[in-house]
Amino acid sequence: MEKISILRNMYLNLKISKFKGIGLVFFILLLSIIIGLRNPNYLTVGNIRDMLLDTTILAIMALGMMLVIVTRGIDLSVASVLALSGMLVGLFVEKYQWAPASVTIFIGLAIGSFCGAITGFIVAKGKVMPIIATLGMMNVYRGLTFVISGGRWVNAHQMPESFKQMTRTSIFGIDFLIFIAILVYIVFYYFIYYTRTGRQIYAVGSNPEAAHITGINIDYILQLVYTLMGSLSGLAGVLWVSRYASAQSDTAMGLEMSVIAACVLGGVKITGGSGEVYGVLLGSILIGIINNALPLVRISPFWKLALQGVIILVAVIINAIIQKKVER
Amino acid sequence: MIMHSIRRLIKKKFKINYIFRQWEWILIILIIIVNAINAQISPYYLNAEGLLDATMVFLDKGFAVLAMAFVIILGDIDISVASIMALSSVVMAVAYSAGVSMVASILAGLLTGTLCGFFNGILISRFKELSSIIVTLSTMSIYRGIAYVILGDKSVGNFPSWFSYFAWGYIGKTHIPFILVVFIFCAIAFGILLHRTTFGRKVYATGNNFEASLYSGVPVEKIKMIVFTLMGLMSAVSAIFLTSRLGSSRPNIALGYELEIIAIVVLGGVSTRGGVWQNSWGKPFAFPDGFYKIWNGIKKYSRSSYDDYYWFAFDYSFNYPQHIEQNDKKEKRDK
Structure with missing residues (x-):
């Protein structure tokens, strides 16, 4: 009890009572300490860097997913868009070996935006429920990936060296992937909190009728949100293919669930209207830790899935309890 | 008097708008369309036994x-x-x-x-x-x-x-x-x-x-x-x-x-x-989905129609992986 009151005082002193991720930070630290005790290698710089590198793609996509969920929607097609853009870029670099690697990023963004725009059009103008529309588009994009590639892979030796090295270089001493993620987060932070359109997204999510009466163009906002989600998935597709140096038709199967889990862990309400950037970041990091740490503490792969579920469940419960205690 | 109220009741209940505004009609129409297309594609589709058997697969x-x-x-x-x-x-x-x-x-x-x-x-x-x-x-x-x-x-x-x-x-x-x-x-x-x-x-x-x-x-x-x-x-x-x-x-x-x-x-x-x-x-909410799946299943067996409908990417997506697999198997068998 005493500890909790100290925690509460700290909390009030810092005047961050609106910071809802406190429970999540607490849990991440706790988990890190436990894993660190089991395997000292976990808390080395090298391992943390590896872990961050594996988390960046998830973190980038979770940001877009947050915007979609804030507008009361959901996008199940993200993993398929990732696979499609990755496959197209893979085929592109296979054919045009001389193309500079930076071009591929723009190609990925363009493909992703196009896919996202179609999904957004169906949701915004077609008034189809997001879960149905994106479930359908998930299959469409995955199918297109199969059609275009003919079911074959683009392997590491078919890709030019410059493309593979893209995600292995560093900019200003920061790894390329982490640099891109930071860039995306800064841009989106500014967009979400300091621009009119960004705020309108939240308005549409928390009360569509009121937003409509205030003169916000709901269709435009929905279209925008799904297009952004698509472009981030497209970007993630390029990074994925470059990092793992292979483009397959079944790339990232089931990733949409991890992305949604990262969002919901980060406190994004599935009923729309609320969600913070730092929450999504923390949620992604937690998922990254779980994926990275379980093999490190030598857990049999058959136990991995069950333990992942238990950890997520404990995390949300602890978060809920701490928040309740702190707010009282 | 009674006749009048009955007539009013009937009018209210069977107003065309009222009935057709319901979502179920869209589903029923969808089912009919899907089945009609299926019947077009495969001559073996539209028999009662086949349809009844089909329900086993998705129910x-x-x-x-x-x-x-x-x-x-x-x-x-x-x-x-x-x-x-x-x-x-x-x-x-x-x-x-x-x-x-x-x-x-x-x-x-x-x-x-x-x-x-x-x-x-x-x-x-x-x-x-x-x-x-x-x-x-x-x-x-x-x-x-x-x-x-x-x-x-x-x-x-x-x-x-x-x-x-x-x-x-x-x-x-x-x-x-x-x-x-x-x-x-x-x-x-x-x-x-x-x-x-x-x-x-x-x-x-x-x-x-x-x-x-x-x-x-x-x-x-x-x-x-x-x-x-x-x-x-x-x-x-x-x-x-x-x-x-x-x-x-x-x-x-x-x-x-x-x-x-x-x-x-x-x-x-x-x-x-x-x-x-x-x-x-x-x-009949479980049905459109199911029939849709069978539609794909049947198309798998009729090659010519498969080519005719290739533009319909939606079902391509379900079909294609299996299609490739089957083609591979067929080619191996031919060799």
Whole structure:
């Protein structure tokens, strides 16, 4: 009890009572300490860097997913868009070996935006429920990936060296992937909190009728949100293919669930209207830790899935309890 | 006077707008369109026996769909259904291979599903801050994880021959599948439960306005518990039919079924906002999806039409991987 009151005082002193991720930070630290005790290698710089590198793609996509969920929607097609853009870029670099690697990023963004725009059009103008529309588009994009590639892979030796090295270089001493993620987060932070359109997204999510009466163009906002989600998935597709140096038709199967889990862990309400950037970041990091740490503490792969579920469940419960205690 | 009121009643009830504004008509029209196209594509499609047989292939999901409608009317969602199906199927198979009688194994499977659903229900009604999506997202991993812990990467089969009757049997000497009869029976039972009992009304009330129902004395927590437990039970029923159809059990069966089941419920006109299901009885909601799948199945066997419709990317997406596989196999055989 005493500890909790100290925690509460700290909390009030810092005047961050609106910071809802406190429970999540607490849990991440706790988990890190436990894993660190089991395997000292976990808390080395090298391992943390590896872990961050594996988390960046998830973190980038979770940001877009947050915007979609804030507008009361959901996008199940993200993993398929990732696979499609990755496959197209893979085929592109296979054919045009001389193309500079930076071009591929723009190609990925363009493909992703196009896919996202179609999904957004169906949701915004077609008034189809997001879960149905994106479930359908998930299959469409995955199918297109199969059609275009003919079911074959683009392997590491078919890709030019410059493309593979893209995600292995560093900019200003920061790894390329982490640099891109930071860039995306800064841009989106500014967009979400300091621009009119960004705020309108939240308005549409928390009360569509009121937003409509205030003169916000709901269709435009929905279209925008799904297009952004698509472009981030497209970007993630390029990074994925470059990092793992292979483009397959079944790339990232089931990733949409991890992305949604990262969002919901980060406190994004599935009923729309609320969600913070730092929450999504923390949620992604937690998922990254779980994926990275379980093999490190030598857990049999058959136990991995069950333990992942238990950890997520404990995390949300602890978060809920701490928040309740702190707010009282 | 009486005639007048009757006439008014008829007018009101049968106003064309009123009838055709209902969502079900779109579904029925969709079913007719899909079936018409199917019949065009394959001359073997449109016979009663084939259609009845076809229901065997997709109806196992239907049982989970019935309960999922309740969950979604509550304004909640359950993503762990497919994992519950996998776990109860694995428990059933392992129990049988350990020497327990088949009937007892089936009961064990049902019990497992019920317990899983009960656990979901406890978590969701005890911790009100947690949305159902995050709870079931984590139990989704947990249940399938437990299935993996139990069985690893093995599969268990060799059920007694009468067990396949669940999925492949006919009623007597007629050509009516057993599973179809059971499904219709369950659908009517769930329809009555939802529309003609106080429990069903309370489910609607809770979904419409949680706070208002709480203050007007509806036992909201208890209702959530019951609905989620029911969801677990029906997932286990689905699992039995699925296992019977497959003839064996592995931890990775029913992978991705949760999205299909939710999609079927939403297609059937249940709003994910909760509390709404525009109207009542005898919903054919499991059917469009199923027929759609068979459509793909039939197209697989008629090559020429396959080429004609290649632009229709939507079903391409389902079809293509299998198509490639089959072509590969065919080529190997030819060599």
